[in-house]
Amino acid sequence: xxxxxxxxxxxxxxxxxxxxxxxxxxxxxxxxxxxxxxxxxxxxxxxxxxxxxxxxxxxxxxxxxxxxxxxxxxxxxxxxxxxxxxxxxxxxxxxxxxxxxxxxxxxxxxxxxxxxxxxxxxxxxxxxxxxxxxxxxxxxxxxxxxxxxxxxxxxxxxxxxxxxxxxxxxxxxxxxxxxxxxxxxxxxxxxxxxxxxxxxxxxxxxxxxxxxxxxxxxxxxxxxxxxxxxxxxxxxxxxxxxxxxxxxxxxxxxxxxxxxxxxxxxxxxxxxxxxxxxxxxxxxxxxxxxxxxxxxxxx
Amino acid sequence: xxxxxxxxxxxxxxxxxxxxxxxxxxxxxxxxxxxxxxxxxxxxxxxxxxxxxxxxxxxxxxxxxxxxxxxxxxxxxxxxxxxxxxxxxxxxxxxxxxxxxxxxxxxxxxxxxxxxxxxxxxxxxxxxx
Numbered sequence: 001x002x003x004x005x006x007x008x009x010x011x012x013x014x015x016x017x018x019x020x021x022x023x024x025x026x027x028x029x030x031x032x033x034x035x036x037x038x039x040x041x042x043x044x045x046x047x048x049x050x051x052x053x054x055x056x057x058x059x060x061x062x063x064x065x066x067x068x069x070x071x072x073x074x075x076x077x078x079x080x081x082x083x084x085x086x087x088x089x090x091x092x093x094x095x096x097x098x099x100x101x102x103x104x105x106x107x108x109x110x111x112x113x114x115x116x117x118x119x120x121x122x123x124x125x126x127x128x129x130x131x132x133x134x135x136x137x138x139x140x141x142x143x144x145x146x147x148x149x150x151x152x153x154x155x156x157x158x159x160x161x162x163x164x165x166x167x168x169x170x171x172x173x174x175x176x177x178x179x180x181x182x183x184x185x186x187x188x189x190x191x192x193x194x195x196x197x198x199x200x201x202x203x204x205x206x207x208x209x210x211x212x213x214x215x216x217x218x219x220x221x222x223x224x225x226x227x228x229x230x231x232x233x234x235x236x237x238x239x240x241x242x243x244x245x246x247x248x249x250x251x252x253x254x255x256x257x258x259x260x261x262x263x264x265x266x267x268x269x270x271x272x273x274x275x276x277x278x279x280x281x282x283x284x285x286x287x288x289x290x291x292x293x294x295x296x297x298x299x
Numbered sequence: 300x301x302x303x304x305x306x307x308x309x310x311x312x313x314x315x316x317x318x319x320x321x322x323x324x325x326x327x328x329x330x331x332x333x334x335x336x337x338x339x340x341x342x343x344x345x346x347x348x349x350x351x352x353x354x355x356x357x358x359x360x361x362x363x364x365x366x367x368x369x370x371x372x373x374x375x376x377x378x379x380x381x382x383x384x385x386x387x388x389x390x391x392x393x394x395x396x397x398x399x400x401x402x403x404x405x406x407x408x409x410x411x412x413x414x415x416x417x418x419x420x421x422x423x424x425x426x427x428x
Contacts, residue, residue, distance in 0.1 A: 039311070220343070
């Protein structure tokens, strides 16, 4: 076998091996999107019931706007930003889109004179911040594939603790989440959502159906119920963001792996064509050598 | 007779739904029993065992950790952050969690209370059978 042909064959084998890996990752990601979507749907009843209960409690509690979690401090000087990235790469621009969105939010806040305190989810984001030597108030890694409620609660508690601490002692006046919103399989966008102070005050007065809320008897009392529910709302918001980010991560990975597989196929086709040409060239050369040799003998 | 329509929902999924004769839950103020025709209530839950008597008379126990429940026109929604049906509780794991929580030796640790509730509920379910 000629040297050239051998090189082609070796490259084809290597690309084929890569293709097998990307194809497998594509299939795994596809099945995980479905699972992530199911988890998203499974968490919806809790969200709906929690929201309507908060609205009901808020409409009965006296002066909701003074509640520490809803009151807006006019001159915020520090804001916590939770950035939800992936633990693993090979998902196209997924993590970098979120980081970019986070950077532009950071810029906008800094221009307003607000100091940004980053909280980062996912190894990719943590790596990005650490490489640039920026101090993170919180790092959470190891669960972006399949976030559990306990993970979200941990983050929610940290954020709430930072929010309730006075600004002079390093507390934050605002909390934002930057995550990837999952619209459907084909479309996900990086989004910013402000979690605290809670902005629901205007909409809470009527229930979803437009009917007034039943005259609930509150145990222990409307304010106490509201105090108990609002932290759950933070946890749930974080949980929802993590679930959406997980679904988006799998969707992004599937897309990236599909194009890698397609690309490998294209490469294999081109290389086989070149290998065939090289083999044919070799045969032609051998024939002409034999013919040339025979001619030389008979002459 | 009217029946209660009960939904038990945790943050991660919907756990159980069906009809029931009565529901007994524990709030910060004490235990409260709900029967058909109860006035609308919105109450917080403490870590405890939630007792449901199903329409066919079967008694059911659910370990709930944090959250709240609402009653409105015979519709009972139990919304717990973490909830486990008694038969789903892994007693060995709960005991391991209890030992770990005790070893950590923290005052008012929520992990300790969770593990204790779990073991109590599993024990109560065992004595029911």
